[in-house]
Amino acid sequence: MPLTRKAYRAAILHSIADPAEVGIEASYEYFEDGLLVVDGGKISALGHASELLPTLPADIEIEHYQDALITPGFIDTHIHFPQTGMVGAYGEQLLDWLNTYTFPCESQFGDKAHADEVADIFVKELLRNGTTTALVFGSVHPQSVNSLFEAAEKLDLRMIAGKVMMDRNAPDYLTDTAESSYVESKALIERWHGKGRLHYAVTPRFAPTSTPEQLTLAGQLLTEYTDLYMQTHISENLKEIEWVKELFPERKGYLDVYDHYKLLGERSVFAHGVHLCDDECARLAETGSAISFCPTSNFFLGSGLFNLPMAEKHKLNVGLGTDVGGGTSFSLLQTLNEAYKVMQLQGARLSPFKSLYLATLGGARALRLEDKIGNLQPGSDADFLVLDYNATPLLSYRLKQANNIAETLFVLMTLGDDRTVQQTYAAGALVHQR
Structure with a gap:
């Protein structure tokens, strides 16, 4: 040719x-x-x-x-493909919102026809908004990832995605087990990781929905393959942070849970980080991990304001995330509009050139892809x-x-x-x- x-x-x-x-x-x-x-x-x-x-x-x-x-x-470093159908859901903070809207919506993705239909809508919506690479959460069903990667492969897109691992504190219809999540993730890695411009991300939803056994196996997957990604959530909401302390009383804090299970590293991206402290930012930077800054969803769910100047002080890699469906727009332009306001409310400035960086090269650096995108x-x-x-x-x-x-x-x-x-x-x- x-x-x-x-x-x-x-x-x-x-x-x-x-x-x-x-x-x-x-x-x-x-x-x-x-x-x-x-x-x-x-x-x-x-x-x-x-x-x-x-x-x-x-x-x-x-x-x-x-x-x-x-x-x-544009590069979106945090988005949920199975939440496309519930974007703009009214009136809850994080934990209630998950139970009321998110989990029922995600339950449908074991069905191939449904997953294929939403994957088509999702990919078209990304491209309509100028997003050419995204780090994507699937649902707990392997089918969600297969459908998404099939849609991305047809267009030769550079996409990163993973099946959610979730073996507790969620409805029975949406949980896997530590063992099944490991086996299913492994099969998806073998099929998709490194195929064309596609990459796989090991995806424990967040610490409260994974047992220590599941988090151990997530860490094990990262040692078994090269250049795998890891994506999860951290310190988004104050009630969530308290819940993590109750579930893991032996750990120093939220980040220490992930650190203990060997989930920090150069291709690890933690969404939100709204309530991180200085020590946690330093540890993320030291391990080469990155944060996805999701201003639209942090406003929408009342989670708080991300401290970008603190991240910059520690030279911590930060990308931008729409976090659809907690975020209400696929547009990274609109996400930057919200990011500017987050900084204004903290008495900080966000220059248009820093904004451009966050939506493009900053995202690429967070994903260790700056030599390609x-x-x-x-x-x-x-x-x-x-x-x-x-x-x-x-x-x-x-x-x-x-x-x-x-x-x-x-x-x-x-x-x-x-x-x-x-x-x-x-x-x-x-x-x-x-």
Whole structure:
């Protein structure tokens, strides 16, 4: 099959470093009239159109976008695929919300037809919102993961997912056992991990729903295969933290439960971390673990405000998560709108360039995939978006008043949503067109 080479011309912006470490100016590259060259699903060149155009063959196809911005594809580091059907469920905090809405909704995913239907809706919704990579919770049923990976494989998406492990403190219809969760996870790893652009994540739901035996086996899986991910929840809600103390009185705290069962590491991502202390942030950073910051769901479930400056102080990797269905939008633009408010309420600032970093390169670093996704450096996978400055009448009018790329970016993150995403590309292929 001949390699397909194509160029895309527009304003182009990507993160190249964390603004908290290098300062804002050194954290990004912006080309007002830029050119992105894609060859065989990878980025082969990036730069100013005036410099790159003379180097290209005369017959290369060039797609030219007016009033648009090309960015890397967004990376969602925490989302629940089986909760798609209950997003926007009214009026509960975390533990009641799980029992009232989440568990009944997740019970349906043993059925292949249902899992396939929701996987199709879920993947289309991600791409419509410009999310090209996600770290995804399945349900307790292996079928949920098979359906999701089948849908992702058809489009050659880079996706990470795992079957939930949950052997206590949940309805009988939704629990596995320590042994069955190990065997079923192993079978899914053998089938999917490393196939195309797919990766597997060992997924104990959270400490209260796993016995010590199950957590031990989750840790064992991580030693049996290379480059596996581990995803779970931590310190989201104050009642949840108290519950963990009751269930594991012998441990120092919530993080220590996971640490004891050898679940911290370079591909371990802990969702929320709203109520972490300094020592826990230091330990996460020391082990190379990451946090997924989920502002929309933290507001929606009344969980609290994530302390991003504390995470930055410890050089802890942080990505962004929509946390659908606790979060109410698949849009990482909308999620950044909420993240800005979380910082404002704590008297802190969130610059648009730090926001861009969290949604792209920060997420890639949290997932240890920064050599493949999260930026537009030559050699990276060609996962990128075209954001339309004229997506809505208000956005169009507002952006005409913007004086620089910082202001433009901030307006996109406060007024933008799925309508702003004109096109989504994954591995160089057009996978969504508005």
